[in-house]
Amino acid sequence: MNENSYRIVKPDEQYKSAPDADININTSLEQTQVDLIDYDRTVTVNLGTLFDGERQKSKIFRPTIKVSYIYENNLVGSTKYEIFRNELFYVNPELSSPLLNGNGIWSGLPSYQEFEFIRTDVNTSQVNFVTKSASSYNWSVTLSYPYENDYTVPMQYFFDDGSSLPPWVSGDGIPFYIENASFNGMPTVQFICPVNHGLSVGEYVELSFDYDGIYTFQVDRLGDGTFGSDLYIFNIDDVGYTGSTFNDGQQGVFKRIIDITNSAETKSKYYVRKHKIITDPADSIITRNGFELNPFKDGSGFQFSSLTPNNISRVAKYQSSNTYNITFAHDLEILNQNDNNKKPLSQVFATFQNVGFFGWFNKLRRGWDFNVISGSTNPWWDLTNGNAVENNQTTQFQRDVRGSTTCFFSADCYDFTVNLPRQSGDTMYGDWCEWNDYTQTERVVSKYLNKLTYYQKGFDVMGTQSSNPLGYFYQVHHPITLKAFSSYVETADNTLVNEVPYWSYFSNNDQQWRWRDLYPYGYIDTDNVGVDFPFLNECHYPFTNIPFRLFPEGVSFDINQTFTGFVVDPIIDGCE
Amino acid sequence: MAVNKFRLPIQNRDLELVLPIEQIWDFSGEQQAIEQYELSILEDILNKDEDFEVTRFEHKLYGSNQSSANYEFYLWDTALLNYQNSYLSKFDTSVIYYYANPFTKSFWKLDLYDSPQLRDQQPYITIILPVQQGGLESAILNSTTNVEIKKPLYSLDYIGDKEGFFIYWLKKRNFLNIDTFYMTAKFFNGGTGQFTKMMTVPQTSLSSQYDFPPDEYFYYKVQLDYPSQTYELFTYPGLIKAGTTTNPIKWYEYLNP
Numbered sequence: 080m081n082e083n084s085y086r087i088v089k090p091d092e093q094y095k096s097a098p099d100a101d102i103n104i105n106t107s108l109e110q111t112q113v114d115l116i117d118y119d120r121t122v123t124v125n126l127g128t129l130f131d132g133e134r135q136k137s138k139i140f141r142p143t144i145k146v147s148y149i150y151e152n153n154l155v156g157s158t159k160y161e162i163f164r165n166e167l168f169y170v171n172p173e174l175s176s177p178l179l180n181g182n183g184i185w186s187g188l189p190s191y192q193e194f195e196f197i198r199t200d201v202n203t204s205q206v207n208f209v210t211k212s213a214s215s216y217n218w219s220v221t222l223s224y225p226y227e228n229d230y231t232v233p234m235q236y237f238f239d240d241g242s243s244l245p246p247w248v249s250g251d252g253i254p255f256y257i258e259n260a261s262f263n264g265m266p267t268v269q270f271i272c273p274v275n276h277g278l279s280v281g282e283y284v285e286l287s288f289d290y291d292g293i294y295t296f297q298v299d300r301l302g303d304g305t306f307g308s309d310l311y312i313f314n315i316d317d318v319g320y321t322g323s324t325f326n327d328g329q330q331g332v333f334k335r336i337i338d339i340t341n342s343a344e345t346k347s348k349y350y351v352r353k354h355k356i357i358t359d360p361a362d363s364i365i366t367r368n369g370f371e372l373n374p375f376k377d378g379s380g381f382q383f384s385s386l387t388p389n390n391i392s393r394v395a396k397y398q399s400s401n402t403y404n405i406t407f408a409h410d411l412e413i414l415n416q417n418d419n420n421k422k423p424l425s426q427v428f429a430t431f432q433n434v435g436f437f438g439w440f441n442k443l444r445r446g447w448d449f450n451v452i453s454g455s456t457n458p459w460w461d462l463t464n465g466n467a468v469e470n471n472q473t474t475q476f477q478r479d480v481r482g483s484t485t486c487f488f489s490a491d492c493y494d495f496t497v498n499l500p501r502q503s504g505d506t507m508y509g510d511w512c513e514w515n516d517y518t519q520t521e522r523v524v525s526k527y528l529n530k531l532t533y534y535q536k537g538f539d540v541m542g543t544q545s546s547n548p549l550g551y552f553y554q555v556h557h558p559i560t561l562k563a564f565s566s567y568v569e570t571a572d573n574t575l576v577n578e579v580p581y582w583s584y585f586s587n588n589d590q591q592w593r594w595r596d597l598y599p600y601g602y603i604d605t606d607n608v609g610v611d612f613p614f615l616n617e618c619h620y621p622f623t624n625i626p627f628r629l630f631p632e633g634v635s636f637d638i639n640q641t642f643t644g645f646v647v648d649p650i651i652d653g654c655e
Numbered sequence: 656m657a658v659n660k661f662r663l664p665i666q667n668r669d670l671e672l673v674l675p676i677e678q679i680w681d682f683s684g685e686q687q688a689i690e691q692y693e694l695s696i697l698e699d700i701l702n703k704d705e706d707f708e709v710t711r712f713e714h715k716l717y718g719s720n721q722s723s724a725n726y727e728f729y730l731w732d733t734a735l736l737n738y739q740n741s742y743l744s745k746f747d748t749s750v751i752y753y754y755a756n757p758f759t760k761s762f763w764k765l766d767l768y769d770s771p772q773l774r775d776q777q778p779y780i781t782i783i784l785p786v787q788q789g790g791l792e793s794a795i796l797n798s799t800t801n802v803e804i805k806k807p808l809y810s811l812d813y814i815g816d817k818e819g820f821f822i823y824w825l826k827k828r829n830f831l832n833i834d835t836f837y838m839t840a841k842f843f844n845g846g847t848g849q850f851t852k853m854m855t856v857p858q859t860s861l862s863s864q865y866d867f868p869p870d871e872y873f874y875y876k877v878q879l880d881y882p883s884q885t886y887e888l889f890t891y892p893g894l895i896k897a898g899t900t901t902n903p904i905k906w907y908e909y910l911n912p
Contacts, residue, residue: 129697129701133704141708197814198814199814199815207720209722210722210813210814211713211716211722214813408710408884615704615707616706616707616708617705618706
C-alpha cells in the first residue's frame, strides 16, 4: 500500500443508501528525537588531563617486587648423607676429622645455596641441575588474592610450658585468659590475649561466657602498665563480681563491639582469609639485584682439606646478603574482581613458598605468628598436629647414602621430600583477620606463617628423633597495594540507593549507606593513604619492597618488627 | 491550535490537507562523533599512550633441558695465518691476564636487524658481550708462568655468564610487530679503537674471498616466540639450529682486501 496516497470517498457514496456524515482523519506523528546539545566545541589541550584520564582508566598492572632477603642460618646439624655432608660449613671440624682422631660425625651449617632464591651450584650431584630452574629449586613466588573468608579454621595457642588455651576456630573471636589485678587500688579483671586485641577504651567485648546472663562488658582500660601491654591486655573494672566467672585462669574468646547501642552492626567478625593463586610459578622472573645487598655480612670460611670429610679444601659459604627483584612475565589485569569482603580488589599478595627441591626439608607446616614462641619450640608445629599441615602437594625421590638412585638397605636409603609449588587456581589459607561492617575496615590479627623443618634423617639438628623438630619460619603472604580506600567512611541517605557504590553497607540502625571511597590513582590524603606509582605504557607499575625474613626457631624475635623501623633523632638530647 | 487533530467538514469541492511539520534535524550520534574526533585530535597532538615495555626473551630449551646460548669467535692471527679462538691474536698475554685497559675496553657487539638486505635493513637491538665473560685457555706469562686467560668462547645461560643471554624486546606486538631478526657481529678492539666485522664462515674457505653475496655470510637468524617469550638461533640462509652446545654460533674475522 502506498501510504503517501489517500482517496477520500464521501460517506453517502460508500455504499447504497449510506448516510451522509462528517469525516475525521487522525494523523499520528511519531518522532525519534535526540536533544541537540549546544556547547562550546573547543577543547583545552592538556597533557596532564589526558594523562590522568588514561591513568584512571587503565586496569593493567605490572608489579615489581624487591625482596630484601634476610635469614640467619644457625641451626647446626649433622648428616651421614654424603652429598649434604660434603657441602656443610663445618662447625668444630677438628672434633670430626678422623685425621685428628675425631669422631667422624661431621656437623655444621648447610650451604647458603639451600636458602637462596637463585641457586648457582650447577655441579651438584643431588639433582640433574637445569639452569633454567635455578630460580625455582628453592622458592616459588606467585601472586594471589584473598577471595573468601573461612570462619572455621581450627586454632590453638600454646604457652611456654606446653599448656594451651582451649582450641577455637577462627570465627569465634580472640582468645584470652583472665588474671585479677588492681588499678589504683581498685580491683580490675585483666583479659590477656595472645594477639593484638584491637580494642579501644570505651568499646565493648562480647564474651563467650556470661555473668548473670550478661555477655557484653565495656573496656575500661588497656594494658597492665608495662610497655606495649596495651595491645594485648584489656581490663574491665571489677565492680564486685561474685562467683567464679572472672576467677584467675578463666579462659574464653571475645568479639569486639564498637557501639553497645548498635551491637549487631558494630560487632567484628573474625576469619582466615583464603587466597587464590593467580599466576604460575614460571611467570615469575626472579633476578639478583646487581648492586644491592642487605646490610648484613655474608658468612663464609675456608675449609682446609684435612678438616673436610672428602679431603678437598674449599670456601664454604653459609649465608649471603643478596637481594632480588621479581617481575612477572604476564600483565595483571584487574577488571571486576572482588576481594574476600566483596569490595573491589585493592591488594594482591606476593605469596612465597619454599620448594626445597634438593630434599633438605619436610612437608611444609602452617600456622600463625601467635604459634611462635620466642626462645623455644611450640607444640602447635608438632608433626602429630594435623591442623598444622600445609595443603600443598609434595613428591618424593630416593637416594642411598652416597647419592646413588639405587638403594638396597633401608638404613642407607633417604626419602627426600619436595614441596611442589602452587599453580594458578590453587587455594590456601592466609592471615587471620578482623572485619567490622560499621567501620568498613579489615585488620590483620595474626600473620600466616609457614615453617620449614629439616628432614631429620638427612640433616639432624636435634640429636634425637623428634616429632617437633626445629626449623625456620617465614611470612607467606606479603601485600602489594594496587588501590587505596579512603581513610574516612562515607555515608548516604537510604533513598540514594542508585548513587552508592555496590560495596556499600546498609546500616539499619542509622538508615544509612556506609562505605569507603576508592581513591583515584595519584591521590594521597593527609593520612598518607593512597597510591601514586608510575603510570606509563598504559600500565600501572606498583613497586613493593618486601623484607623477606627467615626466622630460625628457638631464637628470640618478633615477626611484627618492621625491617625499616628506625629510631627517630631526639629533639632535645639523648636522655629522651 | 492542536495540530494533531483535524476535522474535515463536507463541502462541495475537493479538499486539501496541508500538514505544516517543521523539522530541525541533525545527524544522530553527531555529538559522539565529535567527541571521538576530539579524542583523535588530542592523541595526535599529545601522542597516544603506547606500550614500550620490554620483556626478556630466553634462549629456548633444547636437548636435555639445556638452555645455554653458545658463541665462538675466531680472530685472524697474522703470525700463524689462520683463525684462532683466542684473544692472543690481538693482545699480549699480559694485557689479557692483567685485564689491562686495551683488553677490558674491548667487546663483542651483536646487532640484530630486521632484514639481511643492506639496502632496507634497520638495526633494532644491540647485544654487548664483554670480554670478561667467556672461557679460559692456558697461556704463558712472561715466558715463565703458566696462567689461565680469557678466550672468546661464550656459553651464556641463566646463571654464570648471563650478560647477552637474554634478548630484551617489546612485550607487545602492536607498536612493532617483528619476530625475526638477523644478527651480525663486530669486535671492538680497545687497543686500536677499531671495529672488526665478523663473518659466519672462514673467509679463507670461500672460493672468491672478496666477492660474495654479503647477506649469505654475515648473518645468523634470530627467531622470537612471543607466547613463550623465548628465542632460537639459526644459521642463515641454511636455517639449521645454532647456538647449541653441539652447534655453537661461530664468527670469523672478516679480512679486508
